[in-house]
Amino acid sequence: MFNLEDIKSEKYISLETYRKNNQSVKTPVWFVIKDDLVYVVTREQTGKVKRLRGNSQVKFALCTMTGKVTGEWISGTVKILSEEETMEAVKIRDKKYGFMAKIAKFASKSKGEFFAFTISQS
Numbered sequence: 001m002f003n004l005e006d007i008k009s010e011k012y013i014s015l016e017t018y019r020k021n022n023q024s025v026k027t028p029v030w031f032v033i034k035d036d037l038v039y040v041v042t043r044e045q046t047g048k049v050k051r052l053r054g055n056s057q058v059k060f061a062l063c064t065m066t067g068k069v070t071g072e073w074i075s076g077t078v079k080i081l082s083e084e085e086t087m088e089a090v091k092i093r094d095k096k097y098g099f100m101a102k103i104a105k106f107a108s109k110s111k112g113e114f115f116a117f118t119i120s121q122s
Contacts, residue, residue: 002074002121007062008033011097014063015040016073017051024059025051028067030101031060032092038076038119039089043111052078058119076119086116 007013012028019025027048032039038060042048052058056078062071081089094101 002072004033004036004038004121007071010062012063012065012067013038013040013060014067014069015048016059017048018055018057019051020054026067026069028063028065030093030097030104032089032096034092036120039092039116040119041086041089041093041114041116043108043113044115045112046115049115052080052117057122060119075122077122078117078119081116081118086114089116090114 011030013031014026015029016024016026025047029040029042029048058076058078059073060076061069061073063069094105097104
């Protein structure tokens with residue numbers, strides 16, 4: 001089992017989600033680690049959310065801001081969070097990413113409400 005504490009201070013993971021035809025899509029995302037789970041916050045009306053609703057299996061790896069993978073791929077399963085859990089995840093994310101999180105919140109407003117999920121290693 002991969003130790004998530006080792007990546008806690010990193011900024012980006014590449015999240016691999018799957019289309020209905022099983023074609024993979026890799027997206028660099030911000031993340032936080034809490035209780036041995038990876039938390040990701042995004043907006044409802046994004047492609048990754050649509051793909052996650054169809055298939056909860058994912059892979060993730062450390063990456064750069066542009067998505068260049070720099071770590072090993074880890075398989076996981078997604079659990080979509082409740083509205084209350086999502087708001088808690090947003091607070092944790094905002095604490096880690098600071099001013100950049102404020103900018104991202106403003107820039108992504110048109111993509112709907114916040115949507116958060118955890119990834120547990122499988």
